[in-house]
Amino acid sequence: MSLENQFKQKITSYTPLDQPIFLYWKGRVGLYALLKAYKIRANDEVILPAYTCVVVPNAIIYLGAKPVYIDIEKNTYNMDPKLLKKAITDQTKLIICQNTYGLSTNIEEILNISKSYSIPVIEDCTHGFGGTYNEKPNGSFGDSAFFSTQWNKPFSTGIGGFIVTYNPLIQSNLEEINKSLIKPRFMETAMLSVLITIRKYLFSDKFYFKLVKWYRLLSQYHLVIGSSQKDELQNSQIPKDYFKGMSSTQMREGIVQLDTFKDLLRMRKKNGDVYTNFLKKHDKAHVPRSLHKDHSFLCYPILVENRAHFQKLAKKAHIRLGDWFNSVIHPIQHNFHHWQIDPNSFPNADYISKHVVTLPTDTKHPEKILKYLEKNIAYLK
Ligand SMILES: Cc1ncc(COP(=O)(O)O)c(C=O)c1O
Structure with missing residues (x-):
């Protein structure tokens, strides 16, 4: 079996996401692919929680669409479903909900509303892999879901991400869109391997702050692969070489990580x-x-x-x-x-x-x- 299929099989063995999985260089790239697959374009509106990582609105803005934010509930740190109806307009094309810190969002209420307006829901499960809601895995409620395997996520491949969709049309759109994925460069994957090894052997409470400080500093100057590029944090222009696929280095690490x-x-x-x-x-x-x-x-x-x-x-x-x-x-x-x-x-x-x-x-x-x-x-x- 190919490395890619081994990794995908491992993912599905942990949560019954019994649908095709698509792999990416980062979770945000997976979200971007999904938005393209839903044909999000200029003047469309995408609803999302007003408590998220900037790379989420970035992916929406890169396509010329408008992020429409909703405040969160104080106990779940996730979108307040009571505010959802008011945010929906004729331009609303998608709703993104989240598993902040692994906490489940009130997905049933969100789905009740989204269904009555026929608006698909994407689950941002970047924090929520392995968690459940009413005994069903996070990422199995909406029309599609995306996950992250970045450093501090549920399991890590250094950086990385994947998506799953339950919508056959979106699946076939993704297959087409993914033909234009860029292959990670040798130097990038080699550097990622080194970073993964450093983390494995030096990661401890004692060294944590020093490692994070150096990592953030070096990645700011593009001397190591960072979680985010400077552009992503300074403006909302899509960075060069953004649409990248997952490397075999990441898949190999993912298989190891999922074992435990x-x-x-x-x-x-x-x-x-x-x-x-x-x-x-x-x-x-x-x-x-x-x-x-x-x-x-x-x-x-x-x-x-x-x-x-x-x-x-x-x-x-x-x-x-x-x-x-x-x-x-x-x-x-x-x-x-x-x-x-x-x-x-x-x-x-x-x-x-x-x-x-x-x-x-x-x-x-x-x-x-x-x-x-x-x-x-x-x-x-
Ligand atoms: C809520 C949320 N969504 C999306 C992402 C993007 O994930 P990635 O870093 O794999 O692109 C993050 C990253 O930290 C996140 O916290």
Whole structure:
């Protein structure tokens, strides 16, 4: 069996996504391919949560379409379905919903509304691979779904992503569109192999901040392959060589990673439980129990006061806190007009983006993190 089919088979063995899978250099490229397959074009509107990564609206804007943002619910960190109807117009062609941090979105309510308007839903499962909603896998509810296998995603191929669609017309459109995928260059995949090896052997709580700092710095100057290119964070012009396929290096790594994915998922859920118990005991904001069963706990969001200082203290204590999403369209802090969004119009998303930090769930030592939280409990909301 080809490497590509082995990887695809491994993916489907974890979540019954029993439909053809399409592989890409990054998850965002998969989204872009999907938007093209749905024939999204100038003046079309695509609805999405106002709490996401900037590369999501980018893919919409690259096609000349308009991103229409919706505020989130404070407990699920996902699109508030109550606001959906009001955002739908005659120009609405698609709705994108998300599994922020692995939390399920209220997909049934969203589907009820989308069906009544005959608007297809794409699930952004970049955080949600391995999670379920009402015992059905994330990514199996909408018309199509896309996933990410970037560094800090449910399982990692360095960078990477894939999509699945349940719509035969979209499948055949994708087959045509994918004929123009660019093949990753040898130097790119060689560099990715080196980065994957470095991460494997040097990744630890102690080295984490140094590694991230160097990675971000070098990737800014295109000296290593970054998750995002400078262009993607400065304006909404499509970068050169954007539409790239997945390399065999990524597929090979994906197969290795998926071998131990179930154990990782178990660890994430267990740590999620540990954090919830702790936060509940201290009467602090936590992921409600009712949302636990389905959560894949990619990471665990908490809300803090004086975040910059809280992060500084964490760095000193070698606690790997995540800083996403630190903006309504992470990591953008200025020039929001390029992405057609005003953070002030989305009070929940704006508030959370200013107060959230995420706790790692892929740790064997949650007690170290609890100790840190206990010591700094005054910062927690
Ligand atoms: C919510 C969300 N959607 C899409 C993406 C894009 O995934 P990728 O980095 O694989 O392109 C990300 C990346 O972090 C994300 O957080």
